[in-house]
Structures are given as structure tokens and as C-alpha cells.
Amino acid sequence: MDVSQFDFDLPERLIAQTPLAERSESRLLVLRREDGSIRHRRFQDIVEFLQPGDVLVLNDSKVIPARLIGSKADTGAKIELLLLKQLQGDRWETLVKPAKRIKAGTKVVFGQGELVAVAEEEGEAPGGRIFRLEYDGVLMELLNRLGQMPLPPYIKKQLDDPDRYQTVYARHPGSAAAPTAGLHFTPELLNRIEQRGVNIAAITLHVGLGTFRPVTADRVEDHRMHAEYYDVSREAAEAVNKAKANGRRVVAVGTTSCRTLESIADDEGTVYARSGWTDIFIYPGYTFRAVDALITNFHLPKSTLVMLVSAFAGRELTMKSYREAVREEYRFFSFGDAMLII
Template identity: 65%
Template sequence: MDIKDYDFDLPEELVAQTPLPDRAESRLLVLHRATGELEHRRFRDVIEYLHPGDTLVLNDTRVMPARLFGVKEGTGAKIEVLLLKDLGDDRWETLVKPGKRVRPGTVVSFGDGLLRGVCEGVTDAGGRIFRFQYEGGDFHAVLERLGEIPLPPYIRAKLDDPERYQTVYAKKTGSAAAPTAGLHFTRELLDAIAAKGVDIATLTLHVGLGTFRPVTTERVEDHRMHAEYYEVSEACADLLNRTRARGGRIVAVGTTTTRTLETVAQRHDGRFVAESGWTDIFIYPGYRFRAIDALITNFHLPRSTLILLVSAFAGRERILAAYREAIARRYRFFSFGDAMLIL
């Protein structure tokens, strides 16, 4: 399968730089998989497509203030560090700029020494492994003081309110990027959905930056996914199994939720169980879905694993046709952009 078949031209001005004042006022393109029919709505209208007995599944991860600015001890050179993966024992996989200044043994100081990082090694992908040293027992408390929320590189505008890059239900800190399909929900909309008789379940997948990177191999099958940490609680698994038993639909909010649900369902013959661990599941056309019946998602980067996932769910031709329609109608793309509902 050739990755060039999942490319498209996107006018730069359609890349959303800032969130809308009202989260739920973003546009919603509804795609009916069976027919290819498209509907143009507002996101708050999503409630009309959800039915009593369905379960809406949210990813409750919270974005870390994972971007740190420090100086190299001994030279004072400015160093930027982006935390990617918690390896335990205060060790983190990171991206560093400029990387050539940071070799094993390099010490970087942040916040006038409130936090220090010692480079322990270089990853295969060119990242750095840091062991951090700090006073007190709570690394995340230090991070809240010193770090900044990282935004994707295609967003160049300053974000006045960092909470707009968090979902309203964000709870468990650990992501390097937001599960952006969930950014459209308000608390009022979620309350209205629940009042309609739709169950709401939460799980956790801590999003890594690899999610948004383009596929660089010519053959889709040669791409290797990064691993991300997930948790599914007993309450979530039980609710999903009950939803299946009563004939309700499982509606995933985002590709991160989808990857978590499909990981568990694939491992347990279509059933859901409480578990945690790491997943590197790669979903592309030809994949057999076991967990989800509908998907709420944003518009994704060309040649990305995300457009491959939605193409696996709805079909390549239907997705590319929907994207052409979205571009023609000036929908906003990517993290702060508009949304799709695929039924």
C-alpha cells in the first residue's frame, strides 16, 4: 500500500491557528459510511446522532506542561527539552533542541537549578534520555511551575489560555499532545448528551508526539508505530460490554480512544476488560474493527497514521472525497479545527 495514496493538498490558510470562542460552535461534517452521504452541521448538533443506549467514550488524559527551557551547565547555552515518555525513576525520553549540544553526561539546568537534567543517552530516533533531579517528591509539581504546554508545530499563534488545549474533562496528566477530537465538547453539551440517555465512559491514553508525525516510509506496511500508555478501568469495561449486550453503539471520541478500544478488543476476542499497558497498534485500510461503531474525529494531516485510521474505518475514497468537500467549503483543519462524525 503506497503512502502517496493518502496525500492531499491543503491551503495553508485552512490550518486553524486559534480555537473558537465557543468550543461547540465548530463545524461538523457528518459522513455516512454506507452511502458516502455528507451533512454539514455545527458540532453541538452531534447530540442528534446519538441515541439512548449508546455509549460515548472519552480519553481523559491531560496535556503536561512538557516543554522546558534551560541552560547547559558550564557554557550557559540555551536548551529546549520536550518530554515525550516517562521511563520511570525520574527518567524521560525527550526531544532536545539543539540536539548537537547535548551529549551523554551533559547537565541542563531549569529554573535557576530548581530542576536539573542529566543526559544519559541517545535514542535510535535521535532523542535524548534524561534523568531529572529536583527538591521534593513531586516531579509534576515542579513541571507545573517551570514547563509550558507544547503546541503542534503547525500552530504558530500564541495561545492566550492554555486550558483551551485541554478537554473540559481532562483529568490524568501525561500527554505530550491533546486528544483534539474532544476539544469540541463543553460541559453543557456533555450534560445534555447524558440527559438524553447516552452513557459516557472514560479511559486514558497518554498521547505521544509520534501520533502526529507523517509516515515517511513509501509502503504503509513498513511504518513502525510509537508505543503509548493506556488504562481501561473496570467500570469502563463493564459499561462497554453492557452496551454491546443491549445493542447500543460504541462511539469513540478521537483516534486515541479508538486505538485504546481496539487494542483491548483485539486482545480479548471482542470483549472489554480492565487493563493497562502500552499499545503500538497500527490501524490502516484492511484492518478489521472489533470495538467501535462510530467515530468523532478532527481533520488530519496528509500521509499520517491518523488519516490511515479514518480511511480504514470509512474507506479511502469516502474519506478523501469528504476532505475535498471540506476544503472546498473552507473547513478549518487540525488541532483547533473543525470535526467529523463518521457513522
């Protein structure tokens, strides 16, 4: 399957640079797979499309301030480090700019020397490096003081309020990017959803390199996903299985929740409490086992995320929806509008 089949024209003006003042005021494109119909609503209207007994599955991973600006210890040259994944102890997989200046043994200093990163070896991706962090105290406290929110490269300025790049239910630190489909929810909206009789289950998938890694292969089948860590509790697995057993729907909030559920589901759609690493790559031809409905943002052309949506809704219907979203001037990407596929 050719990657070009997932390309589409996107005017730059539709790439959202800032979040809306009110999270749930974003627009919502509702796509019904059965008849291909499209409806235009507000995100807060999503309650109407959820039914009692459904389970809404959220990814409660929290973005860490993983973007660090420092300098080489020997020359003072500016170095930018993005912490992607903790490997073992204080060893981290990172993206670094400029990567060509970083050799094994290079030391990068942050702040007044409270944090030092020592390069060990090259990583898997272009610009990737493995660093060992040296510090005293608690790393997360240092990152909160020295780090910045790692916004995607298409967002040109830092946020006035970094919490707007967190979901309101973010609990477990570890992501290098937000699970952005969840950014539209407010505590009030989640309360309305629960009052409707919808169960809410939280799972965790720490978003890492897969979000930043473009598809460079010409054929979809040749692309390889980067492994990301997930954790699914017994309570969350039971909520999903209960919905399945009662003939209700499993509604995944975002591609991260979807990928996690599909990683742990058996052929009958039963999911199990477990933790581990997943590199599942979902593209057209995949048979979904756990997920019945999907809430997602509008994604980059030729991205693995568009491929997942195309697997769920069908490529032609997905491309039709994206053309409609462009025509109706929906906001795209992380701070953009949302899509419900049922």
C-alpha cells in the same frame, strides 16, 4: 500500500491557529459510511446523531506543561526539551532541540536550577534523547511553574489560556499532546448527551511520540508506531460491553480512544479492564472489533491518523470527505473542526 495515497492538498490558511471562543461552535462534517452522504452541521448538533444506549468513549488524559526551555550548564546555550514519556522513576524520553549539542552526560538547567536534566542516551526517534531529571520537591509543581503547553509545531504562538488545549474532562496528567477530538465538548453539551440516554465512559491513553513522529517510510506497512500507555477501568469496559450486548453503538471520541479500544478488544468486540502499552497501527485492511462510530478532527496529510480514519471509513470516502472539507473551508488540525463518521 503507498503512503502517497493518503496525501491531499491543504491550503495553509485552513490550518487553525487559535481555538474558537466557544468550543461547541466548531463545525461538524457528518459522514455516513453506508451511502457516502455528507452533511454539514455544528458540533453542538452531535446530540442528534447519538442514540439512547450508545456509549461515548472519552480519553481523559491531561496534557502536562512538558515544553521546557533551559540552557546547557557548561556553555549557557539555549536548549528546548519536550518531555514525551516517563520511563522509570525520573528517567524520561524526550525530544530535544538542537539535538546535536546533546551528548551523554550533558546537563541542561531550567529556571534557577530547580530542575536539571542529565542526558543519558539517544532515543528511538530523530532528535530523541533519554534524560534523567534531578530536582527537589514535586515534579508536576515544577513543570507547572517552569514548563509551557507543548503545542504542535504548526501552531505559531502560545495560547492566552492554556486550558483551551485541555479537554473539559481531562483528569490524569501524562500526555505530551491533547486528544483534540475532545476539545469540542463542553460540560453543558456532555450533560445534554447524558440526558438523551447516552452512556459516557472515560478511558486513558497518554499521547506521546506517535503524535509527533511523521511517516517517513514509502510504504505504510513499513511504518512502526511508538508505544503509548493506556488504562481502562472495569467500569469503562462494562459500559462498552453493555452497549455491544444491547446492539448499541460504541462511539470513540478521537483516534486515541479508538486505538485504545481496538487494543483491548477480542475478536467478538468484548473489551477488558487492563492497563499497559499499545503500539497498534490501524490502516486500511484493518477489521474493527470494538468501535462503531468515530468522532475525529481533520488531520495532516500522509499521517497515521488519516490512515486510521481511512481504515474506518474507507480510503476513497475519506479522501472525498477531506476534499469536501477543504472546498467548504473547514478548519484543520488541533484547533480545527470535527468529523463524525457513522
